Amino acid sequence: MTHGQAEVAEASHGSLPCGIALSDGLARVAVLFAREDSVYKTLPACEVYDLARDARTYDGPWPVVAHPPCRAWGRLRSFANPRPDERNLARLAVAMVREFGGVLEHPAGSTLWPAQQLPRPGERDAFGGWTLAAPQQWWGHKAEKATWFYVVGCKPADMPAVPLVLGEAAYVVQSRKREDYRPHITKAEREHTPPELAAWLVEVARRCGRANVAIKPRRQASA
Numbered sequence: 038m039t040h041g042q043a044e045v046a047e048a049s050h051g052s053l054p055c056g057i058a059l060s061d062g063l064a065r066v067a068v069l070f071a072r073e074d075s076v077y078k079t080l081p082a083c084e085v086y087d088l089a090r091d092a093r094t095y096d097g098p099w100p101v102v103a104h105p106p107c108r109a110w111g112r113l114r115s116f117a118n119p120r121p122d123e124r125n126l127a128r129l130a131v132a133m134v135r136e137f138g139g140v141l142e143h144p145a146g147s148t149l150w151p152a153q154q155l156p157r158p159g160e161r162d163a164f165g166g167w168t169l170a171a172p173q174q175w176w177g178h179k180a181e182k183a184t185w186f187y188v189v190g191c192k193p194a195d196m197p198a199v200p201l202v203l204g205e206a207a208y209v210v211q212s213r214k215r216e217d218y219r220p221h222i223t224k225a226e227r228e229h230t231p232p233e234l235a236a237w238l239v240e241v242a243r244r245c246g247r248a249n250v251a252i253k254p255r256r257q258a259s260a
Contacts, residue, residue: 066139066242067095069103069130076235077102083239093129100190100242101139103130104230110149128153131187135164138190138245140238142230145170145183155187164189175200176234179208180222186238190245197240200233 063082069092071077077085084099086092095101105127127143131153134141143149156162158170166189173182188196209219230238 064243064246065099066239067099067101067137068239069095069101069133070105070126072229076230076232077239079232080236080239092126095133097137100137100245101130101133102235102238102242103134103139103141105130105141105143107143107147107149110143110147110152131155134187134189135166139188139242140245141187142238143185143187145185147185150185158185167193169193169196169199171199172202172206173231173234174206175202176237177231178234179206180210181206182210186241188241188245191241195244197237197244199237 065082065084068075068077068083068085071085071087073087073089075085075087077083086095092103106123107127108123110124110127127149130141131149133139149155150157150168154162156166156168158168161167166187169186169188171184171186172178173184174180205219207219208222210222
């Protein structure tokens with residue numbers, strides 16, 4: 038085990054209740070709404086829920102990394118053609134993160150935030166959750182791909198290091214300017230999570246350390 042793996046294992050194990058098994062020193066993480074060819078399937082101690090395994094069947098106890106479908110919530114939602122049940126998958130992902138701890142990823146500005154009363158960057162919610170705004174370019178994506186990460190169970194000071202990449206990305210998700218000369222990424226590249234980001238998100242979930250512990254909103258003091 039590397040020093041970094043030992044650090045993650047120690048952080049995760051220290052907050053896990055009895056009976057939660059570790060795999061090679063690493064606490065398990067559930068990855069929800071993954072692609073069939075997901076990079077998460079190559080990472081240790083990850084229980085990956087793709088279309089066949091069905092994330093709707095997940096019932097704990099591990100913290101989660103959630104990638105719910107976003108086309109019904111994004112800025113181009115009026116042009117999307119989601120399945121009738123698709124919007125509810127994102128609502129379910131929010132509930133999973135709040136119950137078991139972990140992190141949810143969606144495009145920056147997703148309308149899921151006001152719909153589910155998620156905190157905007159710089160805010161906190163009643164579940165102790167907060168939102169990190171960062172481009173996936175920092176973790177090796179070809180395009181900037183501005184993203185919001187909703188985190189429950191890990192304070193900002195306890196997060197793994199966030200990489201920083203300066204400069205303009207070589208590609209764009211979709212051009213907003215006629216004069217933008219940069220090529221678009223493919224549909225598959227829009228959907229795939231960069232390997233470095235996948236590993237980082239799994240570490241975030243482990244540090245959340247809320248496996249099998251229902252997170253309840255803070256009660257207001259009675260008058």
